[in-house]
Amino acid sequence: MSHRLLQLGRLLPSLEARLKATYDLHFLADERDPQAFLAARGGEFVGLVTSAGQGLSAALLDQLPALRVVSSFGVGLDKLDLAAAAQRGIAVGYTPDVLNDCVADLAFALMLDIARRTPEADRYVRAGRWTVPGAASSFPLGRRVSGAKLGIVGFGRIGRTIARRAEGFEMDVRYHTRRPVADAPQRHEPQLLGLARWADYLVLITAGGAGTKHLVDAAVLDALGPDGFLINVARGSVVDETALVRALAEGRIAGAGLDVFENEPQVPEALWSLDNVVLVPHIASATRETREAMGQRVFDNLHAFFAGRPLVSAAPLP
Secondary structure, three states: OOOEEEEOOOOOHHHHHHHHHHOEEEEHHHOOOHHHHHHHHHHHOOEEEEEOOOOEOHHHHHOOOOOOEEEEEOOOOOOEOHHHHHHHOOEEEOOOOOOHHHHHHHHHHHHHHHHHOHHHHHHHHHOOHHHOOOHHHOOOOOOOOOOOEEEEEOOOHHHHHHHHHHHHOOOEEEEEOOOOOOOOOOEEOOOHHHHHHHOOEEEEOOOOOHHHOOOEOHHHHHHHOOOOEEEEOOOHHHEOHHHHHHHHHOOOOOEEEEOOOOEOOEOOHHHOOOOOEEEOOOOOOOOHHHHHHHHHHHHHHHHHHHOOOOOOOEOOOO
């Protein structure tokens, strides 16, 4: 008999097809009354498939008394109650590494877009303003990325991939973490304020959660200053969004490229009309290649567990 799995939300069709072919898979989203279903049949499931966005709560774990393994689609762990899972001895897998390149690519895409004003320039051309006599010289000047100073907040797998991208742009790179990374050739900056004062571009790629909530606040934004740009490909909670909106509107920082938001998919309306911000809908890992690789890792984590082997990518213990 195949193992009974519960899936929260919907994921890649290719992943769902493999899971259905291998396991006894049930979609909680198909239930008219999910809570009633869990109360009646939650004890049937030994595996759970979720995502970084859907998360995993202690309350849900309480409704799945036979649960032995969780496989999460995504690298974010801030919505997964790892402590509650560990207390029950439940293995939790996630999908690091396979998305490093695409997240790093988007960080640079946002950096280039906001520095060179490409979205604004696109709107300028589409509105027919370039054809106006004298308009060619009226479009605002952008800023250079090559050779600039790049500060990276968080220096794990993705942060280091971003640093490697920066080598091709001949950028001077420094990073901020709680402790220096032993084998990193880049300079460690122990104070975030110091890194913000130094940097032309400040890229956020630190973990989310309570420990980093509003790590970038008004003081950090003021340290970044009117010539500095903020790029966030981490979690929306890392930035005090109210302070950021105010800093952008008042020109206290030069601009921002944002992939994530505090209450996504809700984005502050005050940002919609500003030309000094580029907004994208949490798409850092959203390429066909990366999403398929993430789906493969979800499947591989489950396959390893039920084969009696360690998970390919086990979430760190809390």
